[in-house]
Amino acid sequence: MELLKIDKITKTVSGTIEITGSKSETNRLLVLQQFYPNLKIENTSNSDDAILMQKALVNTTSEVNIGHAGTAMRFLTSYFSVKENSEVILTGSHRMKNRPVKILVDALTSLGADIQYVEKEGYPPLKIKGKKLTKGVVEIEGNVSSQYISSLLLVAPTLQNGLKLKFKGEITSVPYIKMTLALLAELGVELSWDDDTILIQPKPTIEDKTVVVESDWSSASYYYSLVALSPNSEVKLSSYKQHSLQGDSVLANIYKNLGVETTFENNSIILKNTGHLNPSKLMDLNLIGAPDIAQTIVVTCFGLGMECYLTGLHTLKIKETDRLVALKTEIEKLGGKVEITNETLQLASSKIINENISIATYDDHRMAMAFAPLATRVSIAIEEANVVSKSYPTFWEDFKKVTS
Structure with a gap:
């Protein structure tokens, strides 16, 4: 799969997904x-x-x-x-x-x-x-x-x-x-x-x-983003524990401020869009314990027209790609404005998102999955979309299940 074109999503995001172990x-x-x-x-x-x-x-x-x-x-x-x-x-x-x-x-x-x-x-x-x-x-x-x-x-x-x-x-x-x-x-x-x-x-x-093994919270992050960007949406994910070993489980708290309510029910989580945004909580968010969800959060904020300032990101420079540079490059192609240092990222609020932009993924699975939810706002294309197999091989099938 060289280039995956995703038309703008017009339906309300909903459905049930089983995510494999962390x-x-x-x-x-x-x-x-x-x-x-x-x-x-x-x-x-x-x-x-x-x-x-x-x-x-x-x-x-x-x-x-x-x-x-x-x-x-x-x-x-x-x-x-x-x-x-x-x-x-x-x-x-x-x-x-x-x-x-x-x-x-x-x-x-x-x-x-x-x-x-x-x-x-x-x-x-x-x-x-x-x-x-x-x-x-x-x-x-x-x-x-x-x-x-x-x-x-x-x-x-x-x-x-x-x-x-x-x-x-x-x-x-x-x-x-x-x-x-x-x-x-x-x-x-x-x-x-x-x-x-x-x-x-x-x-x-x-x-x-x-x-x-508990299901992977990093993989859940992309559905948090989808729900945040889709009014009236609701997605159920399994299998998750309220008291998790995974640092990325902080998603539940962070996304409250992005309008997503998390309910734990029989080893599943139900994500529901509430529409209640709290921008001030995203102006000095330290992700030192959960750097892998930075890309998802930045893209969600960009899609919502919110600004954010993230710290504790120094390990992102030595991942599959330099994720800070990659985020800045791709968001600016979409019309946003990003400033980075070796360990911080600042996104300015923007009401404009350029359409039909092709997102480079840099051999990085998280770049592909983090940008996919922007299709709730504009038509978008993801280069080298198969890169998702590194952590979540069935991502595109599951994404389609709740968006079409």
Whole structure:
């Protein structure tokens, strides 16, 4: 699918969608399942990233190519480091070879891991020789991607002495770290987090365990946007918990200010357009714990003619693309005005949206899905629309289900 043209949506958005398991939870549990084969996982994500992770974990060749999958790169770097008597080249796409991994590699080598850079210092591909890691103390900057930290925490129970992880400076992306710790605790791993130190005790085996993965809140964000932009709309999504492990569950609170009411009912959420907007709440919104929903929020505000000022976005520059630059470029093509720094984005209010604009997606699934709801306002086109398969392969079918 090269270019997907979406005519302006004229009907009221409504319907029921089942969304598969969280990519974030699935990828963590897939790694843990390698250490604990008696762990059973239900409602796994059907995303490209999760499928790539599954294949990589059972790989028997000397090279593992994970394409654009950043989570897989980070988690597998630690996994292959502790997989004794293995040797692998871990590589990815051209973009992946330009996404830094030095902080994680330094942390692992301080624990005794054998990792070498194959091409450029600080970046994939990596040559990793798996071995037993006997050291159990590591220091890491607190403001780095939470995936580096989660990567270390996932292998921590397999280490001979467990792991004492000490943070330097302010800790960001706390919800994702908490998700990893909650999943470890669910498997019976003893752990604690006091101030700047996380302690993980060794856990060689676990009892038989089944974990049901909650549906993905990031995927729900696009329906929040659709409902916000479509008067009188109502969409039901499953399966969601009121007390979620996922940082993106803050959507329910944020979108109250964008006119969407969330009701929890029998493991589902019902999203209803109320029309009650509260612009002041979007003028200094810190997304440090949920940066993946920034694109969706910005596009929703643009569609509603509202301004917003988002902070805590520094990790967006090293995602599938530089998401801050990509947002600025595409919204300005549509007639909006955006100012960005390394960690903030300011959108000016605009009453004009240019029609029939073709949105570039930059190999980034979230660019495609975040801009799709603007079809409630104008006809729009999405380039390389198949990119959605990275996290949500059935997105276009589901989108059509509630909009036509």
